[in-house]
Amino acid sequence: MIPQPFEYARAKTLKEALAMIADGAKPLAGGMSLTPLMKLRLAAPERVVDIARVPELHYIREESGEIHIGATTIHYEVESSPLLRAKCPLLAETASRIGDIQVRNRGTIGGSAAHADPSADYPAALLALEARICVVGVSGEREIPASQFFVDAFATALEPGEVIREIVVPATGDDTGWSYQKAAQPASGFAIVGIAVRLRKESGRVALARVGVTGVAGKPYRAERVERALEGSAGSAADVQHAAAEAAEGVEASSDLHASADYRKHLARIYTMRALTTALSRIA
Amino acid sequence: MKISGAHPIPAAPERAYAALQDPAILAKSMPGCERLEQTGEDEYRMVLKMAIASIAGQFDGRIWITDKNPPEGFTLNVEGKGKPGFVKGSGALRVLGNGTGAEVRYDGDVQVGGTIAAVGQRLIDTTARLMIKRFFDKLAEQLAAGG
């Protein structure tokens, strides 16, 4: 398990990192995806720039009703952040279900999003939260809605030379219910199915429903049919069941050693039902 | 691994059938195709640079066509190897008219070996489908542009 030779540099500032990335270096943060691929010699970047200790990329802070999370914030920090637990518990809960303790202490939110593994946990939550992904390159910054960021399996809207600077999620209040429910692949811990739900009720009706789905298909998606079916309803058990049935409708589900397409679609419905039920129960 | 599916092509079946065997069009449609050269009748050599996530690998392969039955279909055979592993497969392609254009249905069996087979099970299905989709999208794009 020895990678091909490569040059390694640790960037001290974002500017330094961007210059190296523009010059063709591969960014490395927690290394939870890149280093295994390198050790298997499936990935062989000639140069790697370690951005894990760039101070400008490491923070969780609230600004005008939104929470900004620096790209190199590790999963454990997201999971345990008092701010996120209070004001964006869906993201904290999702982080708590990623991989195992070791992975959560190395892996970063930006790295996970940029790698865009179709079975990663975060994309489901970022879609349900309608997060914005702020990316930066030598030529400047831009913001991409999560719905446009995840283009395909392992493919994002990042242009060459760009890295994720931060992820912006809305601060939610007591009127919001949330849940991340996951069937984990027993070997790797990746999601066979992961369902992130954000709900808001107004005067007894579901006013907003956002459902992000990961693991089921070649890329994460918003289960818009579920959202539409639920919005405007009272959120009764029957409403939930009816809505959850749509979780994998029209989706070409993936199939692998660990779960067939049929089973994935079935689990998507079951876990959507469970996530919706939990989210509704959490609305104060 | 079995791979099957269908993809619409905005061209008449005859045109789609021809395009599917046109090295120039194929070279432009094949994701990551670096080189495609004819080495014999219905036989080609291809160099493909695959890049999925951080995975990058060059595949050197042979493509040959058998069971030609114009304009209805043919069998496409592929054999390739690279550092990440090797691929071998064949699939029946059927070109059907669908009123406004054509639909290509494919049904094949692919063997994957080496490192990719050993550690990439989670990704093979998704990646194969993604590459096929990109191929047909590109093909459709070219046929639409070229008329």
Added chain:
Amino acid sequence: MATTTTKTEPLIGKRIKRREDPRLITGTATYVDDIQMPGMHHAAIVRSPHAAAKILGINVKPALDLPGVVAVFTGEDTKDVGPVPCGASLPGLRVPHHYILARDRVYFVGHPVAVVVATDRYIARDAADLVEVDYEPLPAVADPEKALAPGAPAVHPEWPDNVAFTYHQEGGDPDKAFAEADVVVKQRIVSQRLIPSAMETRGVVADWRPGDKALTVYDSTQIPHLLRTLLAGALGIPENRVRVVAPEVGGGFGSKLNVYAEDILMGFVAMRIGKPVKWIESRRENFMCTIHGRGHVDYYEIAAKRDGTVLGMKLKLIQDLGAYHQLLTPAIPTLSVLMMPGLYRFKNIKADIVGVFTNCVPTDAYRGAGRPEATHGVERMMDILAAELNMDPAEIRLRNFPEPEEFPFATATGLTYDSGDYAAPLKKALEIIDYPRLRAEQRLARDAGRLMGIGISTYGEICAFGPSPATPAGGWESATVKIEPSGKVTVMTGASPHGQGEETTFAQIAADELGVSIDDVLVLHGDTSVVQYGIGTFGSRATAVGGTAVYFALQELKEKIKRFGAMLLESDDVSVTNGQCICNRTGNAKTLAEIAGASYRAMKLPPNTQPGLVSTYFWEPPNFAFPFGAHIVVTEVDRETGDITIKRYVAVDDCGRIINPLLVAGQVHGGVVQGIGQALCEQAVYDENGQLITGEFTDYAAPRASRVPWIETDHTVTPSPVNPLGVKGVGEAGTIGASPAVVNSVVDALKPLGVRHIDMPMTPEKIWRIINKGTNA
């Protein structure tokens, strides 16, 4: 002069913390990969990506051209070395010549084709990628039943039927038993291929000293002496010029009870380059090239009377051997046959084994080695029979155990079970779990639509291998006990512990026998230049056989101590206790240190007595030992997802007398976890072309701590009459008891749906499909 501290309280039976742990958990132990030598080179191995292929050519030049590469060897270079040895013999066994590097053909994915040697391991690894091998792929077969079908690709062209051997065993009159039976139940049962997954992968450092014409091999092995003998033979070096050292060994589970191509190859390389060479196996290689376990397809039939009394059993056993025989490959299924009656009075048995070649890595001993398969079979069949007769699974078991007074108990397979009270652990486990209340709870759960299951296994196993006539390389074990001039005690065991904790248990035995502090005892093992010849650690034998050898060496040593003591105390009535030799009449005493000092100084010697205090004992066991126990598992199945949750796990084991309850609990816990792994999630999967598609821990699901339940352990104690310590063995018991208990529990949970059998691993999707179809998917 240092003195020996004395103690009075016996240590056997005490929860003594493992003396090897501080160095293990502080990272100060020395594993093979920690060994550095001046001028040491590094090897990397080029392996076949194909399951079956002809080698048309190998171009090593690009690798040789890389600066730092000193040599590349291929099968042509090594053809006169080896072969990789098979130590098992069966009548008519077909043994393919197992070259250490492939010659004109490869037989499984990972088959070594060439070795690259370089000045550092990184260059070696890079250069391995530069070796160009031209393969012509051939059809392969990875499934043993498919390999037996007519027209299947031949793994070895010389044997087109892929059959390596057949083996028949019969006891009693099985045909008559089946003819007279009220009921016959049949089931096909699969024990899937598993990857042993020792925490430390294999590794070898070979050091050839041309001046001494001597080879030293540091090897992560369970059997240093056997490896030395076999390496010497394979390399053509006199055995006394080969030294094998097993330094710290990070687990084996049987996978290091072997001699691998790489062990021999590194010796060859060291001799060719005249420099030490190191090879450390990667995890990928470990999955591909280190032996796998299990790989059975079994067809069972049992015959019984309507009251549940079992009469006979028939078994057709198909063993997936892989492409070659490793050290014990073909012998493993014969152990399954020996133990097929389990703990029950099956007086009539018939078994037929077919050993099948496949284009896969060989199978061989993996924790339990043949017995988990047998136990899984008989324990599943007992449940199937109970279901057929509408009997309680506990009741049917209790009906068929031999009574304690029937021991020694002769089985239909020719074994003599040493001692047992088989009902005792089951009754204890039923009591711990409050069985009647649990069944009542289950009825309520079923009424509420929940799928709750209660699974029982009452396992028996054969261990303490074993009498030499029944063990390929000899079944005895050796020990030397020395009292050093200072009075410190050194125990050298021929068993080679690799995680089991014998540095602690053997020290307990020595400390008790001599009455010294455990801190004065050091247990050495694993170095063939230090330790007398020994057999090794496997088959739950180290304590029962190796510990007994230590015990007898201590008895001899005590006699000698007494002779010196009698001389020094001028008495003819002395005894050894509390680290002293005491005159029983006067109470005068000499400490062990004083006696040891006198024995080495040898100013005066007792009559017919040599100086020094050293005793060596080779103990030959008269029989195996047969531990047993009962495991009860409560599960609940999620009807919607197929997920299985283990709610309770009770393990009551009887491993004879317990030397150290802490270590016994550890063995049970670890064993149970591996059994749960097989039951729920582990499987080595080859695709139809022979590609190992669970090639890493990302797809091979070893059980995680998070899915391991709280394991409630308890014991009954039925001492073994086979050895004076009364111990049996516990290294494999947990694994053997666990998988049938878990499967029985889940089948019980799904019983309302008409399910009677589920093959392992019971993945959620499989369970979901069964729930939706009511059949084994």
